[in-house]
Structures are given as structure tokens and as C-alpha cells.
Amino acid sequence: MPTVEFSPSIDSRPTYAPLKSHGSAPAIMVADTAGADALLDLMASDSAVTDKAQIVLIAPASDKLARMDLMVKTPVHTTPDLDTAGPLVRQLLSTARMGTQMYLAGSEGMMGALCALATACGLPMDAIQTEHRGTAARRMQCVHCKGITEDVTTDPFECSHCGLTLFVRDHFSRRIGAFQGVCVDAETPGLIPTTQEIRP
């Protein structure tokens, strides 16, 4: 998957740059199937980057997994979804050495969630790199009920917890790893604008 061009946004929204190798420093790499290409590009740019790397692929397509297996010496961990990746990444972080680098690649939602998890585990922000690949879907937090709705591709959308119709803000919290969703018809209950696809 090619790199995505983002529209200009506000200062709280993370920006994503291509992953850069920190050489053979200990590393935790996590990607979804779109992001796996970014990890493969990274490994192609510097093969030493996998020397001390733990690699987690979330729901990878079989061809991606096969290509990754060829690039690395250690077994690649796979998980069926983000929910199961969380505990695994947490466990890898708990035994991580000083100076560990984290490379994340794929959807904004996945990277947001794992960034929040990693910083909560004490990994400094500047040890985390993120490269966006694939879907423009967002991970949204409802400001009213605080529930998270994953993979939001439309604006407005329905909160999967409280059912309010929310508009999609660009305001982003790294701690929560999500964008903010706010009731779209708060002032005029029932008047809901037409649904649009989210642009990156």
C-alpha cells in the first residue's frame, strides 16, 4: 500500500513520517496488514533493524506474513485483532530493555491505541515512530459517554456505546489514542447532516 497524503490539520493531530532505522537497537515492531509494507520497506533500508526486534503482525494477509518471515531471524508474532495485540505488546514492553525503539505502521486507530498503551507503560514518546498506511478510518472517543468506536469511516457516525450521532473532530488525544466525537445535533435534536466519507 502506498503512503497516504493527509490534509492539513490542527496541532493536536499526530503527523506520520516514513519509519527510519535506529540500527540494531532493541525494538518492538507492530503493524496491521497494510502497515506490514512499511515494516518491509524499513527492513529493506537496513537489515540490522531486525537484529533485536520483536515483531507483531495484526491480522496479516498470508503473503505479507510469508515475506516478513523471510526477512527476519526470530519468529513473527501474529494476533487476530487489535484487542489481542494489546496484552501481547504490553508483555513485550514489560520485559523491554532501556533504549527500546517502537515502530508502528498501519491505521491511525491502531497506532493511536498502541502509542497510548506504550506511553502509559513508560516508553518515552520520542522512542515511538509511526507511519500511516492503509485506511483513513479513525478511532473515535465519544466525549459524552467516553466509549471508543473503532474504524470510523464516516462523518457523522453513531457512537457504538451510547448511540448518539457524533461528528468527527480533528482534535486528537495521544493519551487516549483517539479523536474526539461530539454530538452533531446537540442544538437541534434530530437535525442530522448528510453522512460523508472521512478524508485522510
Next chain:
Amino acid sequence: MTRHFNTETFRGDYTYHNSPEAIRRFPFPFDQDTYTYSVNIAPHPGGPTGSTFEFAFDVDEHYVSEMQDRAITLAEDPNRCQSLPHMELAGWDLLELIMVSKARDYPDLFTLNRDGDQWHWINRPLGIEQRFTFLDPATLPYGPLEYITRQTQGDFALLHERDRNLWLDAGMITSQADWSLDFDVGMNFFEWHAPVPKARQMGVFDKALKFLLAVEQQQAYRRLNWTMTVNPRLDTSPENYHKWGPEKRSITPQNVGQKQFLRVELQTFWRLPRSNALAFPIRCYLCCLEDLCTNPEWARRLHLVLRDIDPVLADYKGFAVNQKTIVEYLAGFSCV
């Protein structure tokens, strides 16, 4: 000195009201007939007798009712007060600053006796008497930030300084102009200000941050910010937007004078001694247009400011939908 505290509400039947004295001392925020964003920060050395700037933490006729309103908001949503683990010392710093200031400035209302770390605090208006050990959280019913800000008007943010930036790592926020502490906690100065239009490009935030990083102990500074609020509601939070949003559309030419409020935030900046954190109290004053217009100069100026304001700012501040009605009402008071 005897003081009167109003019995009033900031929700439901909205019985909030200002006495003639409260109107007289209202911190009208405009010193020109036009408004745009600027780095409007000035020293806060105190102010004229009776003014809202006179003391470090102004206590006015709304004190007791405002604290009751905060308690209601917190009971519904405890996350309006948050403190990341490294901010507890800053909470104690703030508690000390407020207790010492209030006991000094309002000896008839507050008393603080200190014997080493054994402190004895008396808050007469709220009927509180507390003995506790300074820096020992087990001796207070809440954490230090929550304890003291349940007894002090205004919202409070505590900023941690690192990497040449300020981080919003603790706060008590129950009377905010539509932003969420729970969402913003942990953000830096540029991140939490990200939704504000224009100001970054104007250089306002870069200059303001530079200024704040240079604030030293024993200096205090202040600035005024303002917005427009329908009904005297303190809790205009995004969390409850679906509850207060409909009220925003209830403005008519007949009721605008009583229902539309100018909301002024007196923001002050204090460097805290032990934690080196910055305390940022945001004190909210509300005055309806009808009361403001008892002062002809305020009526004239507010009319021009709101008539000519950049539409992007009117939209961000949330009063664009009522701007026409407001401006027409104010036009009736001025002979420009």
C-alpha cells in the same frame, strides 16, 4: 465585615443573579471597540479596592452557590478533576497558595493556623473545619487539588513544565467554555490549544508559551478571555453539550437581554514553589446583557465588538447563531 452569599442555581431554573455591586465590579474585558486575539498578559499585583483584581482569589456573592454547583457536576462526573501521579506535589502547592491567600485577604471568612506541618483550616461560608498534616494526603478527605478547589471559585489547571513546554497534567474543570479536561489531560500547550482558530498563525501561542515559561516565583500575571453563554450555566462542558445545546437556540429578541450572558474568564498564572509547576486558575464571571447595559459605555462598546468581530471567532466562541439578535438588542442602547 458582613457579607451576603446568594442562594441561586446555575442549571435548571437558573436563579443566578448579580447585585448592583456585582455588576459594578464585573471585569468587562474590552479596552477597545474591536477585538482580536493577542498576548494580553499583564502583571497581577492586586487591584483597586472592591475590584475583582483586588485579591489573589476573589470571593464574591456567588461563592457558596458556585461550590454547590461544582459538587453536583463532580457527583455526576468525577473525571472533571484529574491529576496525573506526578502532580500531587503541585496540588499541595496550590492548596497552600489558596489557603494562605484567602486567610490573609478575607480573615473574616477563612482562618489558617499552622504549627509545623500540622495545619488547621476554617472555612466559615462553607462551614468547614479541617485539621490535617501538610503533604500527607491520608489526612484530607480528597487529594489536595480536589480538596481546595471544591472550596474555591473558578476552574484550575496545573501545568507541568518539561521539554520547554507546559503539559496539562492536572485540573479541576467544571465551569469550562466547551473543552474537556478528560480529553486534554496530558497534552502540551500547542496540542490543547489546537482547536483555537488563527491564534497559532498570528504568533500568539508561541509568544504566550515563551512568556509563561519565564514566569518566576513571587510573580503573578493575569489575562482576560471571554465568550457568550446562553443562561447562567457554569457547566458548558462538551460532555454535557447534548443537554445544554438546545438552550442555545432558545434566544429571541424578547428574552435576549435576560438569557444571553457575557462570560468573562479572569485567568491568572502562578509559579508554584515546591513542584515548579504553573497554576492556572480560570475564574468565570457571568453577566446578562440587560445588566451590562446599565453601564452605557459597556453597552456601546460591546455592540461594536460583537457587530464587527471576525466571523471565524464568533463561530469558534459559539455565538454566531445568536449574533444578529444580540447585536440588534445592543444597538438599542447606543447612539453611534
